[in-house]
Amino acid sequence: MQREVEKRGQRAYLLPSDEISNTRLTSLLSGDAHFCIGDERVVVDEISTIWWRRPSLAQTVLQERHGDVQDDYINSNSKVTLRSTLVNHFNGRWISAPDATERASDKLFQLRCASQCGLRVPDTLISCDPVAVQRFYDFHDRNVIVKAPHNTGRRFLATREFHVEDVTNEQLAVVPSMYQERIPGTRHLRVNCFGTDIRTASIDTEELDWRPNINVPVTPYNLGPDVQKQLLLLLETLGLAMGIMDLKITPDGELVWFEVNPQGQFLFLEPLTHQGLLDLFTTFLLSE
Incomplete structure (x- = not known):
């Protein structure tokens, strides 16, 4: 992206969020406020646009261990x-603003907003109560999937089928998990929304x-104008300038919305x- 921006005659800085100690x-x-990229001093309020992507990476300086408490502090x-x-110093355009990005990463919140925008979403439970999980499992006739409400980034966690008989109540109670009705179908949609x-x-x-094996x-897919309007309304509701969304088409042709990643991968x-x-x-980045 940096190369593409600079091909168009604009300066682009890559601020390595995992190497803050090197940026001064x-x-x-x-x-x-300023930071340094190599020998170049960059003043924050002179920047026009910030692409707020992966700002919370662990610091590479921790390759030399300092101890758990010190690592957490750093x-x-x-x-x-x-x-x-x-x-506090930037006055330009965010893609997307940190507060909106963090809020939109809340999976329950984004599901609720998507539903309010008229999109069909899967019935969802987040719980560590074995009784509630069993009730949800029975209600959906055992057609349930499980995934993490929040991924740590340290390990890839795939969405998978859930079978309550394969786990104990003690295991269910250790940490809340997200359970959803299993949506049938083999056509998954990856929707890249860059502004409008x-x-x-x-x-x-x-x-x-689909993520472990692409x-x-x-193939390219054309969403109808009504669905596109709903997705743009959802972006506006979430306060996002962009979003990478996952949907699925059922065998009956119903479109089901799963989630939005405010900074999802798309170049693959x-x-x-x-x-x-x-x-x-x-x-999109260079537009004002």
């Missing part, structure tokens, strides 16, 4: 200082979760669908 990040209450203060410095520009890919697979048919689709996503997103 500085914020002066009575003055400006990570948490680097994360907080980066966000605070940019939020929407590009959709159809991923055809028998797998419940060596399957992946570039060589598969030839939709010009790199060019589209660059144009």
Whole structure:
């Protein structure tokens, strides 16, 4: 993305959020804030646009172990200082604003907003109560999937079928999990929303979760204008400038909305669908 922006004659800085110690990040209450990329000093209030992507990575300085308490201190203060410095000194355009990004990452909140925007969403339970889980499981005739309400990023957790008889009540009670009715079908939709520009890919697979294997048919897909309006309304409701959404089409042709990732991956689709996503997103970044 940096190369594409600079090909168009604009300067782009990549601020490595996992290497804050190398950026000489500085914020002066009575003055400006700046960071350094190599020998170049970048003043925050002179930046026009910030793409707020992956700001909370663990610091690479921790490759030399300091101990758990010190590691936590370094990570948490680097994360907080980066966000605070940019939020308090930056006056340009966010893609997307940190508060909106964090709020929209709440899976229950985004499901509720999607439903309010007229989208069909799966019946959902988040619980660590074995009785509630069993009741939900029985209500949906054992057709239930399970996934994490929040992924840590340390390990890939695929969505999978849930069978209550395979786990104990003690295991169910350890941590809340997200349970949803299992939506049938083999056509998954990856919808890339860059502002008002929407590009959709159809991923055809028998797998419940397509992410571990994309060596399957992946083709461009045209969403109808009514659905696009609903998705744009959802972005507006969530306060997001962009969003990468996952949906599914049932065998009966019903469209079911699953989730939005405020900063989801999309460039992996570039060589598969030839939709010009790199060019589209660059144009979106540079638009005012």
